[in-house]
Amino acid sequence: MPPNTEKIEGLVRQLLEELGEDPNREGLVKTPERVAKAYAFLTNGYRQDLGTVINQALFTQTTSSMVIVKDIEVYSLCEHHLLPFFGRCHIGYIPDGKVFGVSKLARLVDMYARRLQLQERLTEQISEVVMNECGAKGVGVMMEARHLCMMMRGVEKQNSTMVTSSVLGVFREHLATREEFLTLVGRKG
Numbered sequence: 029m030p031p032n033t034e035k036i037e038g039l040v041r042q043l044l045e046e047l048g049e050d051p052n053r054e055g056l057v058k059t060p061e062r063v064a065k066a067y068a069f070l071t072n073g074y075r076q077d078l079g080t081v082i083n084q085a086l087f088t089q090t091t092s093s094m095v096i097v098k099d100i101e102v103y104s105l106c107e108h109h110l111l112p113f114f115g116r117c118h119i120g121y122i123p124d125g126k127v128f129g130v131s132k133l134a135r136l137v138d139m140y141a142r143r144l145q146l147q148e149r150l151t152e153q154i155s156e157v158v159m160n161e162c163g164a165k166g167v168g169v170m171m172e173a174r175h176l177c178m179m180m181r182g183v184e185k186q187n188s189t190m191v192t193s194s195v196l197g198v199f200r201e202h203l204a205t206r207e208e209f210l211t212l213v214g215r216k217g
């Protein structure tokens with residue numbers, strides 16, 4: 029079900045008033061409508077279906093060398109403050125007969141990022157879905173992101189980046205595999 033944008037518009041108008049603004053002044057008249065549209069888009073991951081996103085774009089591949097997709101852009105909203113966090117995600121996996129079409133990994137990241145999230149959970153969800161959907165021997169996901177809730181308020185740490193990682197299967201069991209992943213995504217050596 030898509031969100032009720034009319035209802036959201038009313039709530040945003042109330043919010044503007046409560047913040048001491050005049051929702052009828054020129055610059056704000058259309059703001060509730062824009063905000064409702066923006067939030068509908070930024071949370072459309074709730075309304076996407078995994079099967080449709082992947083759309084059977086799994087290809088047979090006999091190689092068992094590590095596949096790495098680096099620097100996938102991530103834009104999400106922290107569930108504690110509804111403020112953006114953004115950065116990059118690196119995914120590595122060792123296929124067991126099947127590989128993803130390259131653009132699918134980026135779409136998977138978007139599907140989970142366009143929800144209210146915690147960076148830790150987002151990282152784990154991505155690794156789990158890659159592992160389960162292509163039956164990989166192992167998966168490693170690393171995400172580096174900056175959080176506006178930290179940068180604009182709170183501790184006001186302007187340059188801190190939060191790094192999270194999730195490793196499954198052989199990435200968890202074999203140190204050498206994990207190290208290879210970290211080296212390839214440029215986090216080591």
Ligand SMILES: [Zn+2]
Nearest residue numbers: 106108109177
């Ligand atoms: Zn936050």
